[in-house]
Amino acid sequence: xxxxxxxxxxxxxxxxxxxxxxxxxxxxxxxxxxxxxxxxxxxxxxxxxxxxxxxxxxxxxxxxxxxxxxxxxxxxxxxxxxxxxxxxxxxxxxxxxxxxxxxxxxxxxxxxxxxxxxxxxxxxxxxxxxxxxxxxxxxxxxxxxxxxxxxxxxxxxxxxxxxxxxxxxxxxxxxxxxxxxxxxxxxxxxxxxxxxxxxxxxxxxxxxxxxxxxxxxxxxxxxxxxxxxxxxxxxxxxxxxxxxxxxxxxxxxxxxxxxxxxxxxxxxxxxxxxxxxxxxxxxxxxxxxxxxxxxxxxxxxxxxxxxxxxxxxxxxxxxxxxxxxxxxxxxxxxxxxxxxxxxxxxxxxxxxxxxxxxxxxxxxxxxxxxxxxxxxxxxxxxxxxxxxxxxxxxxxxxxxxxxxxxxxxxxxxxxxxxxxxxxxxxxxxxxxxxxxxxxxxxxxxxxxxxxxxxxxxxxxxxxxxxxxxxxxxxxxxxxxxxxxxxxxxxxxxxxxxxxxxxxxxxxxxxxxxxxxxxxxxxxxxxxxxxxxxxxxxxxxxxxxxxxxxxxxxxxxxxxxx
RNA sequence: GCGCCCGUAGCGCAGCUGGAUAGCGCGUGUGACUCCGACUCACAAGGUCGCAGGUUCAAAUCCUGUCGGGCGUACCA
Numbered sequence: 284x285x286x287x288x289x290x291x292x293x294x295x296x297x298x299x300x301x302x303x304x305x306x307x308x309x310x311x312x313x314x315x316x317x318x319x320x321x322x323x324x325x326x327x328x329x330x331x332x333x334x335x336x337x338x339x340x341x342x343x344x345x346x347x348x349x350x351x352x353x354x355x356x357x358x359x360x361x362x363x364x365x366x367x368x369x370x371x372x373x374x375x376x377x378x379x380x381x382x383x384x385x386x387x388x389x390x391x392x393x394x395x396x397x398x399x400x401x402x403x404x405x406x407x408x409x410x411x412x413x414x415x416x417x418x419x420x421x422x423x424x425x426x427x428x429x430x431x432x433x434x435x436x437x438x439x440x441x442x443x444x445x446x447x448x449x450x451x452x453x454x455x456x457x458x459x460x461x462x463x464x465x466x467x468x469x470x471x472x473x474x475x476x477x478x479x480x481x482x483x484x485x486x487x488x489x490x491x492x493x494x495x496x497x498x499x500x501x502x503x504x505x506x507x508x509x510x511x512x513x514x515x516x517x518x519x520x521x522x523x524x525x526x527x528x529x530x531x532x533x534x535x536x537x538x539x540x541x542x543x544x545x546x547x548x549x550x551x552x553x554x555x556x557x558x559x560x561x562x563x564x565x566x567x568x569x570x571x572x573x574x575x576x577x578x579x580x581x582x583x584x585x586x587x588x589x590x591x592x593x594x595x596x597x598x599x600x601x602x603x604x605x606x607x608x609x610x611x612x613x614x615x616x617x618x619x620x621x622x623x624x625x626x627x628x629x630x631x632x633x634x635x636x637x638x639x640x641x642x643x644x645x646x647x648x649x650x651x652x653x654x655x656x657x658x659x660x661x662x663x664x665x666x667x668x669x670x671x672x673x674x675x676x677x678x679x680x681x682x683x684x685x686x687x688x689x690x691x692x693x694x695x696x697x698x699x700x701x702x703x704x705x706x707x708x709x710x711x712x713x714x715x716x717x718x719x720x721x722x723x724x725x726x727x728x729x730x731x732x733x734x735x736x737x738x739x740x741x742x743x744x745x746x747x748x749x750x751x752x753x754x755x756x757x758x759x760x761x762x763x764x765x766x767x768x769x770x771x772x773x774x775x776x777x778x779x780x781x782x783x784x785x786x787x788x789x790x791x792x793x794x795x796x797x798x799x800x801x802x803x804x805x806x807x808x809x810x811x812x813x814x815x816x817x818x819x820x821x822x823x824x825x826x827x828x829x830x831x832x833x834x835x836x837x838x839x840x841x842x843x844x
Numbered sequence: 845g846c847g848c849c850c851g852u853a854g855c856g857c858a859g860c861u862g863g864a865u866a867g868c869g870c871g872u873g874u875g876a877c878u879c880c881g882a883c884u885c886a887c888a889a890g891g892u893c894g895c896a897g898g899u900u901c902a903a904a905u906c907c908u909g910u911c912g913g914g915c916g917u918a919c920c921a
Contacts, residue, residue: 327864336901372902417921459921591919597919601918603921629915632917655849655915657914658915698869704914708856723884729881730883737881803885806879806880807880808879
């Protein structure tokens with residue numbers, strides 16, 4: 284709504300500029316890329332344009348003078364503009380009459396659960412790949428953060444009009460799986476023949492879950508694999524345990540309200556030969572060479588500091604090579620215009636070389652976007668808890684969800700930008716106290732529901748926005764609340780552009796605050812029936828927007844608390 | 845050494861495609877329900893935007909340097 288108003292204002296200013304140029308009052312070659320913004324200070328009006336300042340240099344004229352010329356050429360009589368002032372360094376400030384803002388309530392009433400959706404993406408295919416935890420054990424706190432960030436980013440993009448695919452990349456091949464196999468095998472033998480029968484691999488997975496897999500495997504197959512060749516034994520153990528682990532990942536993520544469109548198995552890239560092919564393709568393009576028995580990618584040709592190994596001397600493909608194949612698959616074979624990955628910051632060294640490989644394959648590297656997320660530190664009792672999958676002492680996503688609410692966890696992880704260090708205070712999260720802002724937001728929604736319930740008992744219903752005189756909403760708190768409601772689609776846009784779902788979290792907090800302030804200042808249930816009708820429309824609209832914004836974050840909007 | 849990220853109020857963070865008096869939450873202090881849910885609201889105190897230069901009509905925002913913290917810099921994933 285307000286976006287429309289801004290465009291209207293811009294159109295008028297552009298006309299005024301053209302007129303001034305025509306009359307010879309102002310000299311310029313082209314209109315600069317100025318902005319219409321909502322000033323922080325209310326005394327400056329509802330909107331402000333900075334066009335005059337940007338033109339000062341070329342026009343060789345004081346910004347204020349230019350602003351005066353623009354204003355003198357503006358034709359706003361009979362429109363919704365109430366006042367225009369030139370202020371400060373040369374801002375043109377506009378004040379609107381009540382008719383514009385109120386339209387947002389009608390719009391919300393019409394669009395309901397779709398209010399906030401925009402067509403910025405125009406159906407473009409975007410993939411968001413996130414979590415992609417190793418299936419060798421349970422998910423940790425970093426996965427919890429990545430899950431909340433990735434899922435909400437995908438939602439934001441969906442609301443912004445993109446065709447979004449959520450994908451989980453299962454690393455079911457390679458070195459980690461080898462370690463997993465060796466660990467399982469050792470535990471299997473130890474279970475049957477005693478702890479000393481075989482040495483546990485030093486770099487293996489020491490977690491209790493490995494023992495549990497071994498025990499359960501024995502429950503099913505007994506010692507029948509003891510005499511089999513190691514390779515066969517390991518394969519059976521891995522096939523068994525991997526399936527259980529992947530199913531567990533799915534279950535845990537669904538509990539966290541994350542549903543993937545695609546679970547992509549790394550192993551398929553090995554089985555269908557695509558991983559090898561990509562090395563061949565790079566070679567055909569003259570981007571590889573052999574050294575010390577390994578095949579190297581000439582990353583230095585693409586601005587990197589050093590080259591990267593694609594095929595190790597032992598003939599195995601590196602993780603890097605497979606990842607190149609995987610991203611080629613995303614961007615070419617499956618036709619995603621953009622592939623966004625959420626990665627832990629410890630992977631950042633990998634970003635530039637993967638982009639370099641995309642460039643080498645003739646793919647615009649900007650189509651691959653990596654959002655780096657600082658790893659979460661878990662704090663309990665004022666002390667940092669080390670997280671390590673291998674010690675078996677880590678706190679898992681599952682633990683987290685048992686100890687706090689899903690709503691709180693998702694909200695918490697989306698309060699900060701991905702790229703900021705984040706201490707997750709478990710004590711606070713477990714407390715479910717009022718310190719947690721999710722309750723503040725949910726309370727606003729429940730409070731509205733309570734008002735509507737109370738009035739419904741007296742047979743007072745919310746009328747359609749069009750049938751009500753909304754211009755009665757003139758109190759400062761009412762106007763502020765309407766402005767907040769009007770902001771929602773723009774928040775979706777900026778969150779999508781910045782790839783930053785935390786903006787929605789912050790917005791929903793602002794909106795809740797705006798409602799609570801309104802509630803403190805204005806009574807909905809009042810003697811003045813016309814005013815009550817108008818306020819009911821405002822309150823119902825607030826409820827809709829709160830619910831919509833929370834749904835972007837997959838957080839519940841409760842009717843009672 | 846080199847590269848990336850972060851340094852804004854006591855604490856945790858926004859703001860960073862340059863714009864008018866730098867915001868929010870927690871905490872602290874003082875107030876507000878016989879009245880729509882006080883899980884709330886109002887007011888107040890609290891800042892050399894790490895530091896130093898530079899660009900600009902205008903710098904928390906852009907550039908350079910510097911200090912402090914995190915993370916990378918594997919024929920690991």
